Amino acid sequence: MLESTTRSGPPPVILEVSDLNKIYEASNGPVMALRGANLTVRKGEFICLLGASGCGKSTLLRIVAGFETATEGSVAVYGCKVDGPGPDRGMVFQDYALFPWLTVQENIGFGPSHRRIAPKEVAKLTEKFMAMVGLTDFADRYPHQLSGGMKQRVAIARVLANDADILLMDEPFGALDALTRSTLQEELIELWRTTRLTVIFVTHSVEEAVLLADRVVMMTAGPGRIDCEVDIDLPRPRDVASLEFNTLRRDVTKRLTSHIGGGRRVAATADS
Numbered sequence: 345m346l347e348s349t350t351r352s353g354p355p356p357v358i359l360e361v362s363d364l365n366k367i368y369e370a371s372n373g374p375v376m377a378l379r380g381a382n383l384t385v386r387k388g389e390f391i392c393l394l395g396a397s398g399c400g401k402s403t404l405l406r407i408v409a410g411f412e413t414a415t416e417g418s419v420a421v422y423g424c425k426v427d428g429p430g431p432d433r434g435m436v437f438q439d440y441a442l443f444p445w446l447t448v449q450e451n452i453g454f455g456p457s458h459r460r461i462a463p464k465e466v467a468k469l470t471e472k473f474m475a476m477v478g479l480t481d482f483a484d485r486y487p488h489q490l491s492g493g494m495k496q497r498v499a500i501a502r503v504l505a506n507d508a509d510i511l512l513m514d515e516p517f518g519a520l521d522a523l524t525r526s527t528l529q530e531e532l533i534e535l536w537r538t539t540r541l542t543v544i545f546v547t548h549s550v551e552e553a554v555l556l557a558d559r560v561v562m563m564t565a566g567p568g569r570i571d572c573e574v575d576i577d578l579p580r581p582r583d584v585a586s587l588e589f590n591t592l593r594r595d596v597t598k599r600l601t602s603h604i605g606g607g608r609r610v611a612a613t614a615d616s
């Protein structure tokens with residue numbers, strides 16, 4: 345947890361998902377994607393949202409991002425109801441979603457250049473975040489000239505340059521090879537530490553969730569709701585080969601497959 349947690353009590357709640365229902369009107373009838381999803385997130389937390397394919401993880405994230413509307417229920421950020429996308433939330437997708445006609449620096453600078461910021465300041469911001477993700481030497485490259493890992497670094501830098509407080513990541517490393525994935529996981533944790541962003545990270549992978557999260561939030565099979573939560577109380581950097589890590593991984597896997605305890609909070613540690 346962040347230092348501020350221990351010094352001055354828990355950080356404030358900045359995101360509240362309340363009784364969210366989502367029904368899609370598909371051509372072959374309605375699809376209930378979410379039923380009664382509730383989630384509370386504190387500033388600076390790193391949350392991993394874990395669940396089987398089709399349980400509604402992306403739907404939940406897209407509603408939080410404001411790209412999708414809920415059928416019932418609400419999402420509030422800093423106490424204000426979300427009714428569309430906003431600069432306080434930035435999304436990173438598995439397929440990068442970069443502007444193919446813009447270079448690395450233009451992609452990163454796109455958000456700031458559309459705010460009321462002086463061009464000099466935009467250039468400074470762009471350079472800062474480009475350096476933060478290690479892409480200064482690739483400033484003039486276009487997305488098709490980059491590897492998957494580099495594209496995802498651009499996507500992350502773009503959110504950071506937009507000054508978002510909440511980083512929403514939908515299986516961001518799912519399309520990457522194992523080595524690149526592991527490097528980006530480390531880099532993301534380092535960025536999260538330095539920027540103190542709040543992160544909600546969707547994944548299928550128990551290992552990725554236990555490696556990254558402060559708290560793993562598990563969803564039931566569709567229609568999704570929050571089934572239970574596990575606090576990951578392991579120091580970072582985490583060693584995937586350690587006994588503590590594997591105890592937690594087994595615990596999370598067991599909970600995920602057994603669907604016990606509707607809406608329960610389980611404070612699991614390596615000792616439990």
Ligand SMILES: Nc1ncnc2c1ncn2[C@@H]1O[C@H](COP(=O)(O)OP(=O)(O)OP(=O)(O)O)[C@@H](O)[C@H]1O
Pocket residue numbers: 368369370375376377395396397398399400401402403404548566
């Ligand atoms: N636009 C849509 N129209 C109709 N049904 C949809 C739409 N988007 C999602 N669904 C359905 O809603 C359910 C939840 O989908 P969602 O993509 O949120 O799940 P997920 O947990 O993110 O899945 P995955 O892990 O496979 O990406 C699924 O049954 C899916 O088929």
